Amino acid sequence: MTNPQMVMYEEEFNQIQAIVDRLVREANAQVVFIIDKNGQLIASAGETDQLDTTSLASLTAGNIAATGGIAKLLRENEFAAQFHEGEKSNVHIQLVGNRVILVVIFGHNTTLGLVRLRVKKASEQLNAIFEALLAKVQDPAHETPFAEITDDDIDNLFND
């Protein structure tokens, strides 16, 4: 299979959430979120109330895909990190294990150096978790609850 299914279970989610929560605190960031390369939000922490995280996730994934395309044209490895500087907030985007994207939004009360340092540590921890998740999904004993979906279930979705 070229494209293994992405799944998320409670155990791994809690580990990931703990890392993201810690990263917000230790980097003094406003928001941290993790998305997969297809633009789906996996976890977030910080001041997310005012943010359209679904849109942000899709645009960030598009951005990473585009810079990945540029890297390929330049015969570069994928650019692992990007930094965007704004007036009030800055964005640091880090590719983790070439599989998920770690985004940190931060203001003037911290520094890029500190953010980078904390992101590096978090990336290593996240990478280990996603590796384990992937192995779990690829295990042939892994079951999907969707095997039991009936055609009626699917039809019912549209009967309104």
Added chain:
Amino acid sequence: MSFINYLSREINCKIVYYGPGLCGKTTNLQYIYNKTNPDAKGKMISLATETERTLFFDFLPLALGEIRGFKTRFHLYTVPGQVFYDASRKLILKGVDGVVFVADSQIARMEANIESMENLRTNLAEQGYSLDKLPYVIQYNKRDMPSIAPVEELRNLLNPQGVPDFEAIAKDGDGVFDTLKAIAKLVLTELKRGGAGG
């Protein structure tokens, strides 16, 4: 590549609307957006040029209801149709769970339809996908235009494999939801079989 979240009990799927420039891909998404309850949709994002041609993609997140206690969420994307945006089209196909090919019914656009469909096959193959294995439907759009090809002819030309196909007038919404439902159904059915397009 669908994403199953056991924690929030959500299943996310990615559907891409493909087709030649100006066939009506963005119009399909705009109609869906306008006709969907605010609580079932997110913001529609269009990365477009100043003349409203799609530059990178349009994006519309949509919730379709629950199945076996899982919320189904579909992320709809369109690709830019113009030939020179091929690099962007390839990127958008990454991780796709289902494809809607929107054909322009106008006789003058037949070559563009065929070219775009061949381009779709090529770009999918580069990602290790095959159009014959992927959930896939076809829409014959712009049925209201004066010089259009008969559906039978479009079918012979664009749908020899006989996948589900629909006539549409996307600007009035005709056929738009039929197309969406058909692809959503195929994607969920594929999920049930446990496949992943490759």
